[in-house]
Amino acid sequence: xxxxxxxxxxxxxxxxxxxxxxxxxxxxxxxxxxxxxxxxxxxxxxxxxxxxxxxxxxxxxxxxxxxxxxxxxxxxxxxxxxxxxxxxxxxxxxxxxxxxxxxxxxxxxxxxxxxxxxxxxxxxxxxxxxxxxxxxxxxxxxxxxxxxxxxxxxxxxxxxxxxxxxxxxxxxxxxxxxxxxxxxxxxxxxxxxxxxxxxxxxxxxxxxxxxxxxxxxxxxxxxxxxxxxxxxxxxxxxxxxxxxxxxxxxxxxxxxxxxxxxxxxxxxxxxxxxxxxxxxxxxxxxxxxxxxxxxxxxxxxxxxxxxxxxxxxxxxxxxxxxxxxxxxxxxxxxxxxxxxxxxxxxxxxxxxxxxxxxxxxxxxxxxxx
Amino acid sequence: xxxxxxxxxxxxxxxxxxxxxxxxxxxxxxxxxxxxxxxxxxxxxxxxxxxxxxxxxxxxxxxxxxxxxxxxxxxxxxxxxxxxxxxxxxxxxxxxxxxxxxxxxxxxxxxxxxxxxxxxxxxxxxxxxxxxxxxxxxxxxxxxxxxxxxxxxxxxxxxxxxxxxxxxxxxxxxxxxxxxxxxxxxxxxxxxxxxxxxxxxxxxxxxxxxxxxxxxxxxxxxxxxxxxxxxxxxxxxxxxxxxxxxxxxxxxxxxxxxxxxxxxxxxxxxxx
Ligand SMILES: Nc1ncnc2c1ncn2[C@@H]1O[C@H](COP(=O)(O)OP(=O)(O)OP(=O)(O)O)[C@@H](O)[C@H]1O
Ligand SMILES: [Mg+2]
Numbered sequence: 088x089x090x091x092x093x094x095x096x097x098x099x100x101x102x103x104x105x106x107x108x109x110x111x112x113x114x115x116x117x118x119x120x121x122x123x124x125x126x127x128x129x130x131x132x133x134x135x136x137x138x139x140x141x142x143x144x145x146x147x148x149x150x151x152x153x154x155x156x157x158x159x160x161x162x163x164x165x166x167x168x169x170x171x172x173x174x175x176x177x178x179x180x181x182x183x184x185x186x187x188x189x190x191x192x193x194x195x196x197x198x199x200x201x202x203x204x205x206x207x208x209x210x211x212x213x214x215x216x217x218x219x220x221x222x223x224x225x226x227x228x229x230x231x232x233x234x235x236x237x238x239x240x241x242x243x244x245x246x247x248x249x250x251x252x253x254x255x256x257x258x259x260x261x262x263x264x265x266x267x268x269x270x271x272x273x274x275x276x277x278x279x280x281x282x283x284x285x286x287x288x289x290x291x292x293x294x295x296x297x298x299x300x301x302x303x304x305x306x307x308x309x310x311x312x313x314x315x316x317x318x319x320x321x322x323x324x325x326x327x328x329x330x331x332x333x334x335x336x337x338x339x340x341x342x343x344x345x346x347x348x349x350x351x352x353x354x355x356x357x358x359x360x361x362x363x364x365x366x367x368x369x370x371x372x373x374x375x376x377x378x379x380x381x382x383x384x385x386x387x388x389x390x391x392x393x394x395x396x397x398x399x400x401x402x403x404x405x406x407x408x409x410x411x412x413x414x415x416x417x418x419x420x421x422x423x424x425x426x427x428x429x430x431x432x433x434x435x436x437x438x439x440x441x442x443x444x445x446x447x448x449x450x451x452x453x454x455x456x
Numbered sequence: 457x458x459x460x461x462x463x464x465x466x467x468x469x470x471x472x473x474x475x476x477x478x479x480x481x482x483x484x485x486x487x488x489x490x491x492x493x494x495x496x497x498x499x500x501x502x503x504x505x506x507x508x509x510x511x512x513x514x515x516x517x518x519x520x521x522x523x524x525x526x527x528x529x530x531x532x533x534x535x536x537x538x539x540x541x542x543x544x545x546x547x548x549x550x551x552x553x554x555x556x557x558x559x560x561x562x563x564x565x566x567x568x569x570x571x572x573x574x575x576x577x578x579x580x581x582x583x584x585x586x587x588x589x590x591x592x593x594x595x596x597x598x599x600x601x602x603x604x605x606x607x608x609x610x611x612x613x614x615x616x617x618x619x620x621x622x623x624x625x626x627x628x629x630x631x632x633x634x635x636x637x638x639x640x641x642x643x644x645x646x647x648x649x650x651x652x653x654x655x656x657x658x659x660x661x662x663x664x665x666x667x668x669x670x671x672x673x674x675x676x677x678x679x680x681x682x683x684x685x686x687x688x689x690x691x692x693x694x695x696x697x698x699x700x701x702x703x704x705x706x707x708x709x710x711x712x713x714x715x716x717x718x719x720x721x722x723x724x725x726x727x728x
Pocket of ligand 1: 473474480481482500501502503504505506507508509
């Protein structure tokens with residue numbers, strides 16, 4: 088092993104090293120947490136689909152998700168689904184999006200009309216009951232807290248007052264919350280007869296959901312069928328498509344800040360040593376060797392900054408999980424690796440300018456003062 | 457050891473900086489050679505081309521014309537790509553302001569150039585330590601330059617210059633930043649190295665006190681060597697001038713005095 092000049096140069100001036108690594112860490116933290124928060128928010132968008140237990144979902148022909156759509160199909164078709172080979176159980180819901188109004192407060196909610204005690208209802212209650220009587224509603228506890236609503240208070244949907252009989256938790260997303268009413272209330276208030284919005288299908292053990300889906304598609308061509316995963320993916324896709332541009336801009340800003348922090352770091356570190364690089368050139372070191380030193384300095388700074396940023400974002404994630412915040416940060420290995428790769432790329436690019444400077448250094452200048 | 461063997465032989469060196477109207481002729485046809493084990497001192501006024509000459513012999517600067525031969529290799533015929541290796545293996549440089557790397561210890565400064573030449577690990581460490589011990593720095597191996605005195609720094613620089621066993625040491629004003637006692641010690645060590653190890657040492661300096669350590673003294677003026685013997689000192693202003701270019705001469709108590717200008721001569725006469 089030879090002398091690790093890059094490492095020595097960095098550790099010679101600890102304060103500068105700490106400041107520059109801190110700057111890089113902050114920039115990466117910015118990108119990583121924005122990325123994680125957006126990914127987390129999008130992940131949460133499909134919470135209703137994720138938490139409701141079923142294998143397949145049947146919807147109006149062509150409808151792929153919940154958000155910003157309506158789905159209605161003939162209830163007779165549900166019986167046809169029940170008779171398909173491999174189907175164990177089918178439950179239905181009615182669904183629409185409406186405003187939840189209490190006084191001057193309005194918030195958008197998925198309104199789910201569900202059959203009492205069956206699939207499609209609340210999966211996690213905070214307070215109250217999930218056994219609704221006519222005219223009763225279940226809303227999310229965070230919406231209730233925001234609007235200062237208690238059990239027994241009234242909220243308006245479909246232009247009618249409902250009495251709050253229960254609170255759920257974990258049912259608020261960046262786009263809306265979820266509110267539950269009785270299936271028959273939904274039917275009556277909307278003037279519906281013999282239609283359903285979605286049918287959730289459980290398959291018998293030993294039957295693959297895909298095979299059952301194939302049979303439903305073949306026999307009942309008036310509806311669409313998807314697996315749970317396809318349904319959740321298309322639900323998230325609607326929102327991620329909407330936020331894709333914003334995300335790109337945020338990532339670009341983070342990238343540029345990171346680039347500036349790293350570029351400045353590598354540049355000043357090289358500039359401070361320009362005379363020494365000249366001396367090394369004079370005594371016979373090659374450009375390639377000097378480039379390696381500069382590059383190693385950039386790589387060490389970037390890696391240290393990235394490692395710190397990752398640690399911080401994990402702490403942030405844990406902290407948010409402990410608090411009752413609704414923000415979810417999702418950082419998978421793929422985003423770790425992607426951002427680490429981008430950071431290294433920034434590091435390499437940031438080394439380019441100092442490397443040109445070294446290339447231009449005239450070794451004969453060592454004799455000039 | 458053949459002491460007459462020419463290690464460096466430079467012929468007809470011309471170096472002009474810039475072009476046309478702004479052209480500065482720094483060397484105007486210099487022949488120069490140095491033998492094995494020889495200590496050559498190059499003196500001359502500021503701007504006379506001393507550093508330029510050293511850079512050209514040191515393969516740091518291409519001459520406008522002329523040739524430099526190191527041993528049997530004609531350096532001026534080599535491409536830019538080959539020069540770093542030549543400098544690394546065959547030439548040692550010593551500078552006025554030491555030019556050590558501030559992040560590295562004394563030993564590491566020496567070890568690094570050994571690393572560059574492929575001597576790595578334990579062997580590089582051992583060799584660096586030995587060189588420094590030979591120069592009386594055994595107790596300073598792990599000190600960084602900012603903790604060393606000027607004389608110690610220059611000795612580290614000498615160890616670094618010697619690391620890859622070059623044939624030639626090129627020193628530009630090696631004593632200018634040292635007090636005279638330490639400066640003497642440095643030049644004495646350089647002479648010792650020349651004699652014991654058969655290195656050729658070329659020293660550029662304004663420092664007349666180191667004349668005694670040189671085997672040969674050359675006077676560079678206006679980009680050309682002039683005969684040392686023909687050089688005289690103006691007794692008034694102390695400037696070195698060529699005998700035949702003196703602006704005035706006077707004879708005082710049987711001795712001929714040479715002056716750079718009529719003014720100096722008048723001043724001298726006034727004191728008489
Ligand atoms: N890179 C350069 N570009 C232009 N002119 C230069 C360059 N280097 C040296 N010169 C000029 O060449 C001449 C010789 O310079 P050089 O540095 O060799 O002198 P010197 O004898 O070493 O002087 P000093 O004793 O002051 O160090 C000077 O006129 C100087 O201005
Ligand atoms: Mg000079």
